[in-house]
Amino acid sequence: MPMAQLTVRNVKEEIVRALKQRAAARGRSAEAEHREILRTALLDGKVEDFAIRAEALRMRLHSTVDSSEIIRADRDRDNLA
Numbered sequence: 001m002p003m004a005q006l007t008v009r010n011v012k013e014e015i016v017r018a019l020k021q022r023a024a025a026r027g028r029s030a031e032a033e034h035r036e037i038l039r040t041a042l043l044d045g046k047v048e049d050f051a052i053r054a055e056a057l058r059m060r061l062h063s064t065v066d067s068s069e070i071i072r073a074d075r076d077r078d079n080l081a
Helices: 013-025 030-043 049-061 067-080
Strands: none
Touching: 013 030, 030 049
16 A cells, blocks of 8 residues: 655644653654554544554553562562461
8 A cells, every 4th residue: 555645734842742752652653653643533443443453452551560570579478488
């Protein structure tokens, strides 16, 4: 599918900052987040939407917590008892 380019001008700095923060929270570039926002707003309900929404959910639920540290701490605590 051919891709087009889109330029958005005269965007308030607070919106750009919010976009960058939202993108960082989802592990994406601001450009990728912008594409996702546009896709969601304009193509919601399309067949491929389920796969994209599922991926977005996986991204939101991604944890930075290392569960091995929690398990190790529990084992260490149990071994002291």
